[in-house]
Amino acid sequence: MQTTHAAEKHIYGLYEKVLIAEVGLLVKAKLDTGAQTSSLSAQDIEHFDKDGEPWVRFRLAIEDAAPHTYELPLARVSKIKRRDGDFKPEVQRSYIKRPVVTMTVSMGTQQHAIEVNLTDRSRFEFPMLVGATALQQFNAIVDPSLEYQAQTPTLNTINNHEFD
Structure with missing residues (x-):
C-alpha cells in the first residue's frame, strides 16, 4: 500500500468557496468526509x-443563480441512504436515487472533474457538499476548526473551459 506524505496534502477548512465550470458559478460548499x-x-x-x-x-436551486436550464450527460444514478427523519415507510426503500453528473470544480488553486449528484439542497445553508471521493481527488485534509482556507477560485483558474 502506497501512502501519501502530509506535505503533498492541501489543508482546507470545513467550508470553502468552489467554482463550478459547467454553470460558471462560485458557490459556498461544505466539505463532508x-x-x-x-x-x-x-x-x-x-x-x-x-x-x-x-x-x-x-x-x-441556488439563490443568486441565473434561472438558466443546464443539460449534462448522466454519469450514473447513485443510491443515497435515507436518514432516519427522511425515511417514509410507504416508499419501502431505505435509499433515494439521484442523478450523477461530472462537473469541473475548482477549489483553491486546484481543479478536478468530480462526480456530483443533483438534489434540492435549498433548505441547507450550503448549496454544494463536497464528499470524500472528491476530497481524495483534491488530496485534501479537512480541518473543521478552519473556514475558507483556500484561495477563492476565479474564472481565470479554469483552464480551457468554455461557457455557454
Whole structure:
C-alpha cells in the first residue's frame, strides 16, 4: 500500500468557496468526509435521451443563480441512504436515487472533474457538499476548526473551459 506524505496534502477548512465550470458559478460548499458523493442544489431535474445517450436537464436551486436550464450527460444514478427523519415507510426503500453528473470544480488553486449528484439542497445553508471521493481527488485534509482556507477560485483558474 502506497501512502501519501502530509506535505503533498492541501489543508482546507470545513467550508470553502468552489467554482463550478459547467454553470460558471462560485458557490459556498461544505466539505463532508462522511458523505461519499458530492452534491449540488438543483431543481426541475429531468432525465432525457440525447443522441441515444442518457442526459439530465436541471436548474440550479441556488439563490443568486441565473434561472438558466443546464443539460449534462448522466454519469450514473447513485443510491443515497435515507436518514432516519427522511425515511417514509410507504416508499419501502431505505435509499433515494439521484442523478450523477461530472462537473469541473475548482477549489483553491486546484481543479478536478468530480462526480456530483443533483438534489434540492435549498433548505441547507450550503448549496454544494463536497464528499470524500472528491476530497481524495483534491488530496485534501479537512480541518473543521478552519473556514475558507483556500484561495477563492476565479474564472481565470479554469483552464480551457468554455461557457455557454
